[in-house]
Amino acid sequence: MTKAGVRAGTDTTVAAADAPAAMVGLPRRRGVELSLIVLAVLLSVYGYCAVGLARDGAVPPGAAGYGAGLGVLALLAHLAVRLRAPCADPLLLPVAVLLNGMGLVLIYRLDLETPGDRAAPTQLVWSTVGVALFIAVVTALRDHRVLQRYSYVCVVAALVLLTLPILFPAVNGARIWIRIAGFSIQPGEFAKVLLAVFFAAYLAANRTALTYAGRRIRRFSRMQLPTGRVLGPIVTIWLLSVGVLVLERDLGTSLLFFGLFVVMLYVATGRTGWIAVGLLLASLGAVAVGRLEPHVHSRVEDWLHPFASIEAGQGANQLAQSLFSFAAGGASGTGLGLGHSVLIGFAVKSDFILATAGEELGLAGLSALFLLYGLLVERGYRAGLSLRDPFGRLLAAGLASIVALQVFVIAGGVTGLIPLTGMAMPFLAQGGSSVVTNWAIVALLIRVSDSARRPYDARSAAAATEPSAHPATGPAAHTPAGPAAHTPGTSAARASSRAAGRGTPDEPVDTLVDKSPGRSR
């Protein structure tokens, strides 16, 4: 027993007495994660081989290298999780690896149709960058609550990133790219994570005020002034972001930011009234933009009448071609490499990548992909539910909502459910910024799920412990991961030692947590 362990032990007496069973915590399941990762890599390699077999009747020459590359990336990510976030949710990383691997397969498959434009190698490089960022985040960010301190840095960075593309020329009608030394980056992608961090931090910090104000209004008067004061800054930031995006004609992302803001506001306050107001404003804005902006107007027209251009004798437009692709896939798909989604033409590897999945993997494969995203989102919300600090809860919910909304907006767009807005399918679509950002999102989810699934005593200790000047000697040095972790004593020691090494002041947060129904109560 270390000194830290003893100290922690005294702190957690109540918790231990209340719920002794929780002392053990959830099983870590790192072995399960590794098996699933191996499965994900094998599935991707299988897809890669299937493309080659379908096209040339032979396993593609790069299959071994491709498998090794993806495998090494996945293993490194797994090692980072094993060493630095040993309690993290075991499903997050395999799902991300599988989605990224399938994305690479689909892009490689489409590359075969466009010999002059090979996107898969670049995508692999960006995936490597993404995994590197994942490892960096998991390794360097020891506790998600650290981010709370940097919330204003985040928001400034987000706004700068959002405004930067205005200085660069428009590409395909949207000013959302910046080009440096041959690389094009979409800063809006990174901005969404930064903005989620800021929203979470701000809402968490002002939650008591918001809640208190809300109650008072209902009890005494109908006035909402106090609320407005608290709400002012965040609404300003949100409006700024959305305004900039509208200027840049990045409507998909502005829709995403709107949805993210409303969801996080609701999760933080539970006030449906604000959501109603937000929806009303958004509808007004949408109608105005749809009327005035010809670009959006044509998208809405396409959505309402996808085959109008065919009837006019001008051939099928992109949405019609996309629908043809999905229809051609049917229930079981044409098989990898055997579809004709390339007929969609422009953006088939990015915005419309899902059409290739739909055609070649069929409704079965498409549903599987949707369920993988659903799993990712569900695991994010679950981490949020299990956490005790409002910032973490809001952050987890926000990140999960980003994935959910983005998948819905783009998948709904290409399948004709809602008007099409240009956005990248997380992990699947061609696009470096998108892949890197999504790996960052998964890294943050890994981090919060690690905190969420930490044994109860440790979590409580972490929440209750003041930040100490105690040098971070590193938890690994004290407690190697292993079967010993299942004995309560060791677990407490390990957890408390870790708690001593980090943590943030969270007094009001803690009281709030105690009021809310926790898992162990």
Place this chain on the structure above:
Amino acid sequence: MTRHIRHAAVFSALLLAALLVNAARVQLVQAGSYDDSPANRRGSIARYAQPRGDILVGGTPVTGSRDTGEQLRYERTYQDGPLYAPVTGFASQVYGTTFLEHAGDGVLSGSDPMLAPFPLWNDVTHGRPPGGDVVTTLNRHAQWAAYEGLDGRKGAVAAVEPSTGRVLALVSSPSYDPGVLSGNGARAERAWARLNADPDKPMLNRAVRQTYPPGSTFKVVTAAAALDAGVVTDLDAPTDSPAPYRLPGTTTSLTNEGEGCEDASLREAFEWSCNTVFAKLGVDTGLAGMTRTARGFGFNDDAVRIPFGVAPSTFDTSLDRAQLALSSIGQYNTRATPLQMAMVAAAVADGGQVRTPYLVERTTRRGGATVATAGPRPSRRAMLPSTARRLRELMADVVREGTGTNAAIPGAVVGGKTGTAQHGLGNAGIPYAWFVSWAQGERDLEPKVAVAVVVEDGSARRGDITGGGMAAPIARAVMEAVLDS
């Protein structure tokens, strides 16, 4: 907050459900209508993704496929394109398909469900089996003989096997190479424009899609009707017919090309193609008898498919007696395709039975396994067997010592009938030279081939245009080719 996170999660679940339901709508419920959209190129891509099956003549393909490496990958090629064009038609990526390429398209393109090993197999595998082959009944030598015989002159030849109805030769001239229409580039477009603008109409299939006044060859039908009706009982008895013959109810007189037709017997009249005798015979037989017999031979049947459609040959059924007289010698509204006239000759050769003609012997999978065979075809009686026997005698006389001596083949029994059909306003057009015939080899138990030849454009002197002079040698060449093979 827990409650609200749960709400957010439920909201996300609803979004997921909406995506799944919508995907099912697009991929299952509406897939059919999307697949059938004219703007959806997948049908064409699948269609041309594999080499097309072949059309076989005498065991060897007369078609082929060329890999272009383009989106519509395989293009059609043809060996001896002009020779077989009236049979194969063309398979163009722009202009569609015609004739056997059209009638056999399901098998050739691989989309025929019969090609799949099990029902619904194609739906499950999303693929289509390799294109099957269409095996024709054509006789390669007969086809060639007919084509060479026409030698670029406007005209057509049809030959059938009397005992079965198998089409042995189907030639139309002038012809064209269907291969020039195969692709979807500017070359095919130019060829299409050129062929359509050609005044000689090379893409017209004269053997089955063009009707001509049959002229004197129709006298075979008239003679059959007269014999069946009992108007004539003795081939050598005088027919009590004047020459010239005044058409009933008119002041118009009908004359003959040659002499000696007055009161001639049926044998003489047939041998020397006396118009007056047959006009009177038709009138004596009556409209009902003539119509019944013409129908029996296949006239006025608009549903003949071999398997592609054949233009109906016509015998007008509402005529006054003067019109009936003209119709009985193959003029007025009487029109026939060369194939129909070959069927007339075949009926005589086959004891009065008319076999439904067919051009496809069987269809096979790639590799040769049979998918479908021609099978037994309906046949119907055009005349009494005794009538057929007597007509064979008359036709043989024509070749032995009448107008059709040019068709005689040493060592074989050949029967024929010449025709010189007038047409145009006031008969201003150049006459069509006809010859219909059948032949039975020395060792054959029954006639092996029946042929009809029509030559549209004549030589300089109108008097030289006769069925015996121009058409009979072509018929002989075709018959020889069949008898020799």
